[in-house]
């Protein structure tokens with residue numbers, strides 16, 4: 011018992027030993043369901059290919075090694091390029107989304123104008139369709155605009171489908187910034203734009219970073235459909251399509267495929283890890299008396 | 301500089317008229333307090349003066365110039381918000397410097413002005429801290445500092461102390477009065493707290509449902525309320541109202557019948573009030589135990605002993621409001637024991653059926669005695 015609490019623990023946070031075991035058991039079950047595909051994937055990446063189809067199947071790799079992590083670059087020579095493409099597409103999509111969404115969310119949070127509710131509802135409605143439903147009209151649109159087989163074919167629809175959720179998320183965050191701050195700045199002679207830049211943006215930074223992370227992850231994971239339909243150039247292919255290359259004519263190189271998957275998501279993980287350090291909570295503390 | 305005139309100011313939000321034809325002259329260097337119950341339109345009026353809210357009709361004139369359509373900075377006005385409205389990501393220094401940065405003032409002059417303001421407000425040690433690390437009183441002082449650096453001619457305060465605890469409020473009250481003397485600027489201060497109004501104001505403006513109920517120096521409002529609203533609002537606990545009937549008007553005052561006693565109240569009479577029902581107002585602190593000019597018997601139901609004074613509340617027949625009396629010190633009155641109390645007719649107020657006061661014959665000059673010089 012003493013393991014989980016001491017005399018300083020408030021009464022409301024004190025649990026019996028069996029409650030604590032229950033809580034941890036719950037967390038474990040939940041995490042296991044979430045993470046088991048990743049665990050299995052990682053274990054597969056360590057096994058030699060021959061062992062993958064042995065019966066009885068052994069969960070733990072025997073004489074496992076990281077060999078697949080080296081051979082994967084030789085089996086699919088363009089793989090680094092695919093990672094770079096994915097990263098590039100997601101980054102540009104995120105930048106575009108932020109440039110559009112930050113001012114839009116501020117406008118939706120601060121000003122009320124005719125038809126605002128309708129526009130917001132429309133955004134919500136758009137995000138109910140997945141890109142897959144609209145593939146054919148999108149394809150015609152891309153063809154008309156001459157964007158087929160370019161990076162833009164993956165960036166533009168990716169960004170478009172990420173904007174509604176981003177606006178809603180950031181609007182909610184910005185609505186929590188007290189209106190008095192705008193009024194105080196206005197009293198002091200600041201223009202709307204000055205106030206936006208010097209007061210609102212810095213306070214909204216944690217919210218903007220959350221939106222940036224969500225958008226980046228979204229863009230990183232949404233590329234598959236658009237890349238498959240709107241792009242046929244190998245050199246522009248992003249990671250999910252690149253993984254297809256491990257599906258050979260006769261056999262699938264499962265261990266390298268798994269290794270490649272992990273290598274592929276690593277850059278995104280690292281980026282998010284660094285971004286979240288800027289997620290300072292409670293930045294509005296002391297602004298107004300709540 | 302710093303003279304403000306309001307002419308027939310009206311403010312409507314949609315169909316609701318919140319401020320209804322307010323006219324007022326504020327003199328240069330005056331400390332004016334707008335007081336009134338919540339929702340009576342004090343903030344709205346202040347925000348119109350500030351330039352945050354558009355005026356439906358009427359003129360706002362500052363130093364002879366109509367400013368209705370000018371932006372706040374152009375009016376020479378600074379405002380301190382009830383909720384402080386500090387920029388949480390900036391240090392105290394940057395918060396105070398904000399208006400100067402907007403003006404693009406030179407760095408040296410910014411530093412000089414901010415440091416001068418910080419000194420006045422005792423914030424010199426806190427300049428590098430963020431608002432989140434400050435106490436409520438310090439945050440309010442930062443907000444005041446931000447107003448000071450612009451050297452406005454008129455300061456507006458919207459309930460600046462209502463978020464502070466009682467002790468701090470008393471301190472800040474004194475500081476604000478001191479600041480007013482030091483800066484000599486016109487200050488318009490909104491509050492719902494009559495103690496703040498009484499202690500700080502040169503003149504009080506009592507607002508009631510969008511109208512000005514009465515304007516005057518604190519003691520005039522206390523001694524000569526023009527209507528039952530002001531009578532009830534100024535003074536704590538509130539004035540007792542007793543039903544009486546007018547029996548006659550003489551040069552000395554108005555004769556009323558109060559529970560079978562005939563009282564001569566020294567107020568200015570009026571034609572046609574003989575025989576009508578009036579309200580007699582008497583403040584709780586003017587009631588004494590024992591016989592006197594006007595006598596009544598009450599049975600206190602609740603007695604509050606504060607040490608400094610004893611407050612009793614009694615239910616009267618046919619009245620919703622409790623009758624209240626305040627006695628100095630700890631006095632031996634007990635709950636549920638009938639008690640004879642009295643008051644003198646000189647302390648009484650009389651109001652007609654419409655709630656308008658009959659003017660009392662009190663000499664206000666005699667009530668505010670000149671300071672007595674005590675030889676050392």
Ligand SMILES: Nc1ncnc2c1ncn2[C@@H]1O[C@H](COP(=O)(O)OP(=O)(O)O)[C@@H](O)[C@H]1O
Pocket residue numbers: 313318336337338339340341342343344345
């Ligand atoms: N922007 C607004 N829209 C509609 N009604 C408002 C608005 N601002 C204030 N009011 C109404 O005006 C009345 C007076 O408000 P306010 O001036 O804030 O009162 P006070 O400051 O005296 O408590 C209130 O009834 C309030 O509901």
Ligand SMILES: [Mg+2]
Pocket residue numbers: 342343344459
């Ligand atoms: Mg108010």
